[in-house]
Amino acid sequence: MAKSKRVHVAVGVIQNPDGAVFISRRHAHLHQGDKWEFPGGKVEANEDVFQALCRELHEECNIAVQQASPLTAISFDYPDKQVLLDVWMVTGFSGDVRQKEGQEWVWVPVHQLDAYQFPAANVAIIECLQDCLRRNP
Numbered sequence: 001m002a003k004s005k006r007v008h009v010a011v012g013v014i015q016n017p018d019g020a021v022f023i024s025r026r027h028a029h030l031h032q033g034d035k036w037e038f039p040g041g042k043v044e045a046n047e048d049v050f051q052a053l054c055r056e057l058h059e060e061c062n063i064a065v066q067q068a069s070p071l072t073a074i075s076f077d078y079p080d081k082q083v084l085l086d087v088w089m090v091t092g093f094s095g096d097v098r099q100k101e102g103q104e105w106v107w108v109p110v111h112q113l114d115a116y117q118f119p120a121a122n123v124a125i126i127e128c129l130q131d132c133l134r135r136n137p
């Protein structure tokens, strides 16, 4: 059987002035359901990753991204799905951050992210964020 194509996903890390980041809980019926995630979603055929990031963060958490920079890219194989998470730090946006799709959400200080259960691919994202924090406290 042919292997399915890797899904390209735009993921945004939104940080508030206190240094906490915005996470929400995936709906139970979805892939990696009930786990916590950073907002984002699949890059559509007609978009580049920055356009996808802007669209997803507007749809999911109500903001207009004005500035973002690439943080890391994680290629990860789940047993049922292969993903490429293209992770961006959102450095400028307008609008009040809130979850528009009925997901539970919370602001969490980076050093407390370990207390939440994320999909396995996110371990590398969280290490990267905690590394940044250690280098620029």
Ligand SMILES: Nc1nc2c([nH]c(=O)n2[C@@H]2O[C@H](COP(=O)(O)OP(=O)(O)OP(=O)(O)O)[C@@H](O)[C@H]2O)c(=O)[nH]1
Pocket: 007, 009, 010, 011, 030, 031, 032, 036, 037, 038, 039, 040, 041, 042, 056, 081, 083, 085, 119, 120, 121, 122
């Ligand atoms: N948004 C997001 N997706 C993640 C994260 N970590 C991770 O493994 N994923 C995986 O990336 C894939 C795509 O994300 P998604 O379900 O948000 O895609 P989407 O918003 O386009 O939703 P859709 O499924 O309704 O089209 C899922 O398989 C999900 O499990 C994360 O931190 N944020």
Ligand SMILES: [Mg+2]
Pocket: 039, 040, 041, 042, 060
């Ligand atoms: Mg999504």
